[in-house]
Amino acid sequence: MSEAPAKRRRSVLLLVAAGVLAAALVVAGWFVVSRDRPGGTGGPGGNMAGVPSIFPVPQHARAATGAAVPLTGHVYVVAPPGTDQASIAAVQDLVTGTGGTAEVVAQLANPRDGAAAVHLGTGSAMGPALKALRVDGDSSLRDALGRAEGYAIATGQPDGIPTAVLAGRDNDGVFHAVQTLRQLLKAGSVAPVLVSDWPLMQTRGVIEGFYGTPWSHQARLDVIEFAGSQKMNTYIYSPKDDPLLRDKWRELYTDQELEELRELIDAAAANHVRFSYALSPGIDVCYSREADLEDAVAKLESLYALGVRSYVIPLDDIATKVQCAEDLREFGAGQANLAKAQASFLNDVNEKFISAKDGVLPLETVPTFYNGSPSTPYKRELGQALNPGIVVQWTGEDVVSHRITRKSAETAGQTYGTPDASRSIVIWDNYPVNDFSHDHLFLAPVIGRDADLHRSIHGIVTNPMIQPYLSLPAIFNYADLSWNGPAYNASNSMNAALALLAGPDPEVQAAVRAFVDLNQDWQDDELTPSAPELRRDIDQFWAEYDAGTQHSGALRNRAGLLQRLPALLPRMAEPGFALDGSTWVAAAAEYGRGVEEALTMLEAAKRGDTEAATAARTRVQDALKTAGAKTQPTLELGVVTPVLGNSELASFLERALQRVPAG
Structure with missing residues (x-):
């Protein structure tokens, strides 16, 4: 349809770790895109203090009193007959991933000392468990369990047993509750919360x-x-x-x-x-x-x-x-x-x-x-x-x-x-x-x-x-x-997505930021300017260079990072990301080499070292040519040239070459 305009399976454990990471990195401002929109985590539908970031953003989430629910020891997964099997298996994997031992039971009787419990099932089956936590009268919980795909999560310590209850309006809701549970885990424990949630679109x-x-x-x-x-x-x-x-x-x-x-x-x-x-x-x-x-x-x-x-x-x-x-x-x-x-x-x-x-x-x-x-x-x-x-x-x-x-x-x-x-x-x-x-x-x-x-x-x-x-x-x-939709915040959501896919390695996170920055442009939309972070570094460099002031080094650092993309991106939590973008990654690395050589050329020319400037100029031209090669195969158009941040990268290199004419 869209041709009309002119113009390994990941494990549950990986998603658990990455989901927690996403929450931490978003809060820390891990990645900032150049545009934003109102809404998000503050106000209705957003997450309140003490609750990890949850995506999709829930309708209601608030911190609860009491302690976290540890999943690192013996955990009873209490699932009445008819409970969704995929949800049960996912909770078992969550417990195993934290180092705990999961025992699936139809009801909780004579629990061992020091054990925790996770109850899951549809709302009718979870009624007693919610009542034991004294949240069954909560109006937002009733809203959630009255809507298709809705779910609620509550925590507490009934009878001294650390407990999390995952109740769904239906089996879809139960499964959704498990996806949220993943994001509530921190250091092997479920944060004390009350979440009431349902989708706005069918x-x-x-x-x-x-x-x-x-x-x-x-x-x-x-x-x-x-x-x-x-x-x-x-x-x-x-x-x-x-x-x-x-x-x-x-x-x-x-x-x-x-x-x-x-x-x-x-x-x-x-x-x-x-x-x-x-x-x-x-x-x-x-x-x-x-x-x-x-x-x-x-x-x-x-x-x-x-x-x-x-x-x-x-x-x-x-x-x-x-x-x-x-x-x-x-x-x-x-x-x-x-x-x-x-x-x-x-x-x-x-x-x-x-x-x-x-x-x-x-x-x-x-x-x-x-x-x-x-x-x-x-x-x-x-x-x-x-x-x-x-x-x-x-x-x-x-x-x-x-x-x-x-x-x-x-x-x-x-x-x-x-x-x-x-x-x-x-x-x-x-x-x-x-x-x-x-x-x-x-x-x-x-x-x-x-x-x-x-x-x-x-x-x-x-x-x-x-x-x-x-x-x-x-x-x-x-x-x-x-x-x-009312709580959707483009920057926050993209932050979480990239953190999830990147994984915990800071070097990899920086590489993902740099690569994504080069691919922001969407058909010249004014809300998605091309390569905003790269453009900032280029503008800063020329201002410093023309003023004769000390260089910040930001552009050289970015050029070095671009050259390392082929080695760093395959280390992402989602390796398919790097494989999909391999030709664009290779082109970005060549542009990075060209930018570094251009900086060397400009510095040599400024100090009067003609020989060094000429040698660097040749290497700039070589990198520019290699980056512009046709390397991306297509089904109907043959092999095409990967385009990424080209207006900034190629323009910078051309401008640098004009500043240092061939001798």
Whole structure:
């Protein structure tokens, strides 16, 4: 969809340690991006003093009286029958990771001295445990346990036993509570808290919907696990260059392909993420042809047998008119009649498959005209003819929208709906997708989305980059934004994301900061200026150089750090980040070498050492040439040159070369 503009599995223990690290580093101001927005940790929805930072930011969190709950000794994991098994296993791993011993029991009877307890289950089963902590009357807790996916965490010492209670409105809520528990751990103990939390958007997730090399199977597994750990609930399988989704949509999968899909579906279920399958027949479908309808239903049936219960029929990036003689005879020409034909087909799929199956969520579609909120003949006809239960995915006012407002989303719901009822809208958000700019990475935080979008839409899914692991920071941001938009703070959220992915090594943290700084620019958006930290160091250098004052050394230090990126970034907690960005990392290192040589050249020229300046000048030119080489392979464009902070880096080198002309 976004091509239209011109322009290893990580262990639970790693996430535990990194989650705690994220809290500490955010508080310390570990990473500061150049823009901000109101909201965040102060005030409603934010974290109060004494509570570790939690992401996504919860609706309510406050410090409780009493001591922390240690998980370093013998810990009873009290899980009544029917409790979510993935949540139980995750708590066991948490306890093991702190050095404790977990014993799973259905009820707590005759606990040993010095033991602690973690109760988890749905609200009805957790009633006695919450009552024992004397929090069952808390109004925010009741709110949380009355909402889908809501959860509450409380701590205390009933009968002298250090206890944490994780109660969910449903099993999804229980799983979300465990993700928060990870972040409440400090030195092996759970901070004394009362957390009452629930999501504001019903759909929160990732759509693999870009053009270009599809993600690997392992990358999909890792992204699904990451999404679940951030309380997202949706992964939409829609890679544009999977031929069995589009070009060969009628063909069924082989047994081997079905087995891989089954593994993805099972992994999604284990992480409380719904796997949604997107079939895109619009390239050559004949909407009125019974055989095409039967082929579509047969394809969806094959996925239903694997456990898929959520489906999308995208009709984006196709011809804007009907394509077969049967459709022309039945519906006529023109865009309004295209909408009528598509609505007929979608309604038939809905009737023959979606409505006929147990447990299947409402069908979703992507219209051929999927952006812009004003009414058009196509949208008006689609809204009138399409079954009112079918959800529409929409990209905002533009294909790649820099701003998405609540008002715009409300208008879109009305435009794709009827005068009597607005259409349910899910935003397909084309950020940080880079399929229209294969030479760029987009690592700026998510900005420009209204904090109260949840009041107008069903949910939001991010369309990531071709590089899955480099997309994780933005996925983290979207999880935060879609869970609790009024409390979302772009800087804080990105700080936490980068700390999580970097791990505890200070050198690695500095390297991540430097690399991300080089990849801030998003299509010349004024809120995401290119390489702000690098630009600051360059401006400071020229001011000092021209004034003849002592150099601070900041630019030389940054040049040295850039040269060390190839060695430092692979040491991140998430090594896939460095692998995804290897060609950009190599280019950054070459630019770093060029900057260091340019500084040597300028200093030599200033002291009159022509020989040294000339030698350094040659090395600057060599680095500039190497950094500009085509090294990044693409699926359709061949090999391209990685672009990162080039306007700052290349401009600095060119300016330095002009200051020291060739002798």
